[in-house]
Amino acid sequence: MKILVTGGAGFIGSHVAEAYLREGHEVVVVDDLSAGKREQVPEGAAFYRLDIRSDGMDTVLERERPQVVNHHAAQKSVPRSVRDPLLDSDVNIAGTLKLLNGCVRHGVNRVIFASTGGALASVTAALPTREDAPPAMLSPYAVSKYAVEQYLRLYRQNAGLDFVALRYANVYGPRQAPDGECGAVPIFMGNAAAGRPSLLYSSPDMPNGMTRDYVYIRDVCRANLAALDCAGGQVLNIGSGREVPIGELYEAVCEAMERHLPLVSAGMRAGDLKRSVLDCTRAAELLHWRAETPLPEGLKETAAWFASSAS
Ligand SMILES: NC(=O)c1ccc[n+]([C@@H]2O[C@H](COP(=O)([O-])OP(=O)(O)OC[C@H]3O[C@@H](n4cnc5c(N)ncnc54)[C@H](O)[C@@H]3O)[C@@H](O)[C@H]2O)c1
Structure with missing residues (x-):
């Protein structure tokens, strides 16, 4: 075709x-x-x-x-x-x-x-x-x-x-730039690589931050x-159909990068949806399709690409 x-x-x-x-x-x-x-x-x-x-x-x-x-x-x-x-x-x-x-x-x-x-x-x-x-x-x-x-x-x-x-x-994955609709992974990886802390947008009812589907x-x-x-x-x-709080994503990124830097709490941003996860039934x-890659595996591959593209 x-x-x-x-x-x-x-x-x-x-x-x-x-x-x-x-x-x-x-x-x-x-x-x-x-x-x-x-x-x-x-x-x-x-x-x-x-x-x-x-x-x-x-x-x-x-x-x-x-x-x-x-x-x-x-x-x-x-x-x-x-x-x-x-x-x-x-x-x-x-x-x-x-x-x-x-x-x-x-x-x-x-x-x-x-x-x-x-x-x-x-x-x-x-x-x-x-x-x-x-x-x-x-x-x-x-x-x-x-x-x-x-x-x-x-x-x-x-x-x-x-x-x-x-x-x-x-x-998320290799080649993603930190400026798109969903840039959390490359932003966190860029911060971790540069030794900078990242921001956690959270509210009292969601202390681990808003949730997204990766x-x-x-x-x-x-x-x-x-x-x-x-x-x-x-x-x-x-x-993926999995609802992941941004704080949990950050921990998983740190694991994948083998660098543990602090996450600094910030308030919720205006206009941000608090929770988001898709039903992929x-x-x-x-399509006879379902997401198969576990988050730690995808992040590990992305971190490897990030390291190779930075060097
Ligand atoms: N990244 C995500 O998580 C996500 C989520 C939902 C939807 N999308 C959609 O997926 C698509 C791809 O997103 P991405 O994250 O790969 O972004 P990207 O910026 O990496 O890719 C978009 C590409 O389109 C090109 N482009 C932009 N305007 C153009 C124009 N007028 N004419 C020709 N080329 C043009 C850019 O140069 C770029 O290469 C977009 O439509 C985006 O809205 C992305």
């Missing part, structure tokens, strides 16, 4: 592109290198340095004619989306619509979309969060990811463009492989 991966020079996209190549697929990467790195584009993939919003995107689709577009390019920062909602919607909504129009014009069968389970978590529904829980919409980033899911439904209905939206929990990059790649030929029209949570049923 020929697969075009947008954002394939970034953290998740580069691993996904690699996984597709390993399975014998032909891969084309489009990335403007605004956050990604050229050296992260896997060997064997064709590469176009291009903004998805540019007219060149249509030319690439016309020339390459991929069967699947795996869409990871995005404005990925929640705080930046709050500061600049127009930029967020320009890249994440307008840019994606331009891409979808090109997909329809040039015969793409399926779009796999990197959505968010963390930012679309519900504040009213019971935990773990299911895909049909009403999302809290606490940021423009959440609005733009949710909007794209709705557009994907429309394009499937009106233009026959099939889709699978993967709502990631907090993805899923390892290798498991995320397996979900992107399974999404190539599962039933379409689906929005699926991709997480639907992915188990439809």
